[in-house]
Amino acid sequence: MNVFKSLVVVLLILTLNGVSAQSSDNKLIQKGWSELIKDNENAAFKYFWEANEIAKKQNNTKDKAESYLYLGICSFGSSLEKGLQFATKSLNEYHTLEKTDKEKATIGRYKCLQLISTIYSRQKKYDDALRLSKEVIAELENKNDTSGTLGLAYNSVGGIYELKNQDDEAQKYYRLALIEFEKAKNVAYLPTSYCKIGELFKKKKQKEISLTYFKKALALAEKTENRQGQIIALIALGKWYLDFDRNFSVAEHYCNNARIIAIGLSDKLFEIKSIEMLIDIKKSQSNFKEVSQLQSEIITLKDSFYSAEKQQIEKSLEVQFEVSEKNRKLKLISAEKEVTKLTNYLLVSVLGILIVVFSFLYYFLKRINKRDKQLLTAKEELVQLMEEQKMLKEQQFQNDLEHKESQLSAITIQMLEKNELLDxxxxxxxxxxxxxxxxxxxxxxxxxxxxxxxxxxxxxxxxxxxxxxxxxxxxxxxxxxxxxxxxxxxxxxxxxxxxxxxxxxxxxxxxxxxxxxxxxxxxxxxxxxxxxxxxx
The missing domain is CATH 1.10.10.10 (Winged helix-like DNA-binding domain superfamily/Winged helix DNA-binding domain)
Structure with missing residues (x-):
């Protein structure tokens, strides 16, 4: 039963990874998600954090909300508290986004609630997790949800009911999740849903139906290269052969394959679950020596797991510091560029003003010079006219003078002649x-x-x-x-x-x-x- 419950918890974790079913249009978040599905949390965190810093600088509410959400997804595996902080910040940003883009804000809000529900499940706060997932379902079940959030909420509720041994309710929600995933052809979550349905049929002793679902889950996970899905399906198959056929070799074969795949994952929880399954097999065989060795390996893995969690937190802080330093340097470079740009702008402006001023002065002086030339020409013409007029007046005066002198002379002569005649x-x-x-x-x-x-x-x-x-x-x-x-x-x-x-x-x-x-x-x-x- 412990292994079964552990499988349920792992399935809940897989359900969380589906929060990002609908791809983001932010390039950095897309790169981060590509790294996250490859189990490269550090690289993923770096991309998500950089996207968040740029969004804050540009005051882009949508990208801020989305980057906080993905930071929460990336962080909760190593620190539930950190994951919850990021999820809460994302929720607040989506609340602000409602004023400008209500549809995206609504989808984002329920993604956040589903993330918080999964974190509560990890904290064993099942009632709170159930309440949040049901709130998501109540809001989205009558709408055409294309983000995959509704199916994830169904899975989450089904997993919690299964942990509470309410199998009928669990089966109901698992089936609803399966319908959602098949309708959307969401191959990323179908292996998990098949395993959950198979576990329910297995509990009802419906051997063949449960085996069919487990094999179907494994085939789809292998086809889509979903390593976590493969591990869950292989462990489920190993337990099936152990419980029904008591076929220890086949069960051990499946568990060893699961362990080999899990070794390549940074999340050691999957390797621990595969070893725990091997311990159950060895106990069934009364091979207590190997059980002891495997338990020692689990202790070592758990120590390294918690150490890895600590290192992951430290690494996250280092990444935050590196990104902050990078942004600080970028800001300094940007500031220098702005100063250079402003200086160049001022120089160009001053040069432009000088060109305009000199052009205006040249045009003004040229116009003045032209006017002076015209004025000089007019003065010369005026002087010439005045000289001509003066000459004409002098000529006229001379003519009048000569005329009067001739008249005077004529009168004088006339007087002389008259007096001579009289004499x-x-x-x-x-x-x-x-x-x-x-x-x-x-x-x-x-x-x-x-x-x-x-x-x-x-x-x-x-x-x-x-x-x-x-x-x-x-x-x-x-x-x-x-x-x-x-x-x-x-x-x-x-x-x-x-x-x-x-x-x-x-x-x-x-x-x-x-x-x-x-x-x-x-x-x-x-x-x-x-x-x-x-x-x-």
Whole structure:
């Protein structure tokens, strides 16, 4: 019975390994699981721990929950307490995941509950384990579960009922598990289910049916290279031949094969169970010497098993430390890369800004230079136009001046000619009738003293000699109108005779007028009147 109960416990452990029936999409977890099914716990733990560290860094709730779950699966064999801690952490993360992905969170939650149920079974807390597995069943049995969790829960409940010797209930749940596994074609768990069904039929003394299930389990386990399944099936077959046929050689053959396979596993529990089965066989043969040797081997194995558990815990801590150190170094490298990246970004940004600034300055200076050239060209054109305009004005002024001078000259000549004509008339009249002399003289005098000619003269003279009269009057207020006429004629550089003719007076009178003018102008005897007038 002890061997039977031990087989049930081992079957429960196999049930736990099925928690990961549905593969993860995380590459590190996939690698870890590949190592775990090969019984390479250290390598598996390292991958799961690295996946967890990355998930925490990226704040990826799904990967955190999943990595904690697999860390629990990987750890509980060496430390039930550690496995339970990881399972609880995973459960909390799946609770957080419900806000964003309820379906995955639900599946993950029940995987965690099933893991905790299996750990409770190892701790012999069967009632708690049963409660958790039934909770999983109640939630998943009416849903299309593709993760395999429902079948595992059935198996777990069946195993607990079997330990409690409630065979009918155990058979019921084992059959339900078998239906789930066959429906999903889950070959990883079918050998375990076949063995459990076979054990129930064996207890009912249904020899052939139980043997058929054991052989079916072995064939499937060998086909799928499931070493743990092979060991369970071989031990079950050895016990069957021992109990029903008392065929010691066949029973020992199966148990030795199981022991050979178990030696290659890191979990020494399987080798211990195979040796315990051999001890039962040797006891049945009353071969107590070999029984004693085998019991010594079990003691050594158990010592190494518990030592291995301790080493496994230490190794797990070492792996955690190594992964943490690796992550610390990666963080430092990442920080250095970030600094380098930031520096390069700043350099590129500064270079870009400088290029933009220099491009803008070049464009701005080029535009200013172009504008300056255009402005210079416009100024040159303006200066040229102003020069041309100035030349035109000067030309116009010169033309006007020449015209006025010609007009002035014409008036002066006209006045001279008129007065000369009048002088000749006077002369002729002086030779004829004396009676008409006075009338003619009056007539001639009348036409001689006309202001119109002087007005025209003054207008043209002022247009040629701007403000000439004004300047003289301002400087010499006592100067008279006749004095101004003398000054104007002197300005025209006329002779005394010409001035006498224009003024219709004698040359001596002109000389007298010039003499009075000198006094009014306050000129010294050595100063030339003509030069003075020309300089005004």
């Amino acid at each position: 000749e008339i006077k002369t002729i009249l002086n030779k004829k009738e004396p009676n008409a002399e006075n009338e003619l003289k009056k007539l001639v005098s009348k036409y001689t003293i006309q202001d119109n000619n002087w007005k025209d003269f003054d207008n043209y003279f002022e247009s040629v000699n701007k403000n000439f009269y004004t300047r003289l009057k301002q400087k010499y207020p006592d100067i008279s109108t006749n004095d101004l006429k003398i000054c104007a004629l002197i300005k025209l550089n006329l002779s005394i005779k010409e001035m006498a003719s224009i003024l219709n007076i004698s040359p001596d009178s002109v000389k007298t007028a010039r003499h009075r003018l000198r006094k009014k102008l306050q000129l010294n005897t050595e100063e030339n009147l003509t030069d003075f007038i020309l300089s005004v």
